[in-house]
Amino acid sequence: MVSFDHLAAGTPEAIWQADDRISSVQPLDLSIKQLIVVAAHPDDETLGAGGLIRWAYENKSAVTVIVATDGEASHPNSPSHTPARLAALRRQEVLSAVRVLAPTARVHFLGLPDGELRENATALAAALLSAIEQLPQSSGESVIVAPWSGDGHRDHRVTADCASRVAQVRGIPHLGYPIWLWHWGRPDDVPWDAGRMLALTSGQRAAKGRALRAHQSQVQSLSEAPGDEPILSASMHAHFERHTELFFVEASKTDGETLAADWFERFYARHADPWGFETRWYEERKRALLMASLPVRNLGRVLEVGCSTGLITAELSARADEVLALDASATAIDTATSRLAERPNVTLRQSAVPEQWPDGDFDTIIFSEVGYYLSHRDLAKTIALIDATMTGDGCLVACHWRHPVDEYPLNGNEVHAALRSVEGWGVIAIHEEQDFVIEVFARRPVVSVAQREGLQ
Incomplete structure (x- = not known):
């Protein structure tokens, strides 16, 4: 697990753009008819896959967004917002962002404890499978995208593991989207061979930008008081204003076997x-x-x-x-x-x-x-x-x-x-x-x- 400080400056976007590998990744297979986007926290879906969600909507693919936690622990020292108030606010921000990206998308909130997905991994896997089993049968390819397993955040890793198990049960591809990698990592930390790139149109980028701004609790200060600083700094935000989105093909995960x-x-x-x-x-x-x-x-x-x-x-x-x-x-x-x-x-x-x-x-x-x-x-x-x-x-x-x-x-x-x-x-x-x-x-x-x- 990577240790990082979200308030630190992080890796400048210029370093990422200067590396030729970021523009030479294999393109994403776009034979997607049903897109299932799993987020560990509200805003993950927009940061990591907002462009893909918009692409799916524009191409008449069904979109389902499943949010594991309400993100109530994003500002643990906030003097102005209780966890309950943050949870309600962040749910509304997800709904606003998804309406921008894909107005017809289904949104499921699982309400699991923020920061405690490892302790609730079985509940998360069951909830994901239950939500996915209820989806209408698609006439084409279904894909699950979730936070990348190597992203360095514990909740992201657990969400990736659960998504992988569910993808294995359903026999569908599983892709991971990085978020905090861009902050703590360097180009040599990236498994480029597993990467798949989606090139975004100007309209898709604009929609993603509007959706990101809908997550006001993360991109703006909650107040002027210490503890209410924005989670996504301007330098971090720059990573998600690119012309592309990167996804990684995730390997299937295994767990303890059922007793025979x-x-x-x-x-x-x-x-x-x-x-x-x-x-x-x-x-x-x-x-x-x-x-x-x-x-x-x-x-x-x-x-x-x-x-x-x-x-x-x-x-x-x-x-x-x-x-x-x-x-x-x-x-x-x-x-x-x-x-x-x-x-x-x-x-x-x-x-x-x-x-x-x-x-x-x-x-x-x-x-x-x-x-x-x-x-x-x-x-x-x-x-x-x-x-x-x-x-x-x-x-x-x-x-x-x-x-x-x-x-x-x-x-x-x-x-x-x-x-x-x-x-x-x-x-x-x-x-x-x-x-x-x-x-x-x-x-x-x-x-x-x-x-x-x-x-x-």
Whole structure:
């Protein structure tokens, strides 16, 4: 990670322009029909890809802008603007800038904490995938552009990693746009061979200039007081007044792998009840809390992801029209089949999610103690599948152990952060303890249990 001071003078634009390599980069492939621009902070989209956004609009390509944070930490010592005020201001600046560049563009605000994207990486990846899965199918090439992974800013690197995972899931190209590179770097720091250049017309440059000025909180002082200085100095601003925009082809990123079915088979082989589901009061109490959190008496059609030996499945079947219970382990399914032999409304199936997702819609989806076995990529894909198959008035009940386990790709806190980030979902109920968390999600507007009963 590069250390730099945004208030320092930085590398003059003249040094960049004096290097022949900046004008001899391979041109950008412009067979783009759907442009997805991801920004770590408000104004990234304009600084790094404002010209490309304008090009896409002029060429009738669909444009979607996804902004991870509200940029509320841009002026941490401001005496005149609270973080909440800055967040609201910067959202409005994005909307104004994008209206200049592409009036028909879709804009999604994820509202993740500024400066804390590393701690919310799973939530960011899931939110990106969810937003992209909702886009209409394009008849041509889709491209994701996001801050460059080598830009030297932690939030930019994390956003690049998440965008790369999502691009890998969707099988679409991923390009990175540099911002702070121009400030701290020198020409020899640039991977020119990975570069792709977009030449801007005078009209595209003019539109980008107007959009940059819309980000007033970044290019002007908030006040005359110390702590309210502009983030983008005149020398920094000069880098984005060029006749070109530079993008880098990003390599695919990998993360911890989803645990395979044979991992669970080995675990069950060591003990018939490896997690103590049958014997521990902790597990019995947790099941009771999970069942009590379900917001309706009749659960309708239920999908249980990760049923293990069927203890929760048995309780679900007493309140459901039908239950489809999945588990990656054949041993677990065999045990559950014996336990549930007298339950005709239960179907058990050995399936590994997200690859073997069932058909149909479900009124209640149980996602208990399974999300942390998935990679970032597979969790994001699973959440998108849940969103696609949960009925309009249905609900998702998620329950997870909160402490990290070395063998698991994720922990429960990361899983629930990803679930909370889904646009369009709200929380009906939450039960949080030191060891585990249970949350019930439904589509907005959320209807409480009292409202369902006509008590409110």
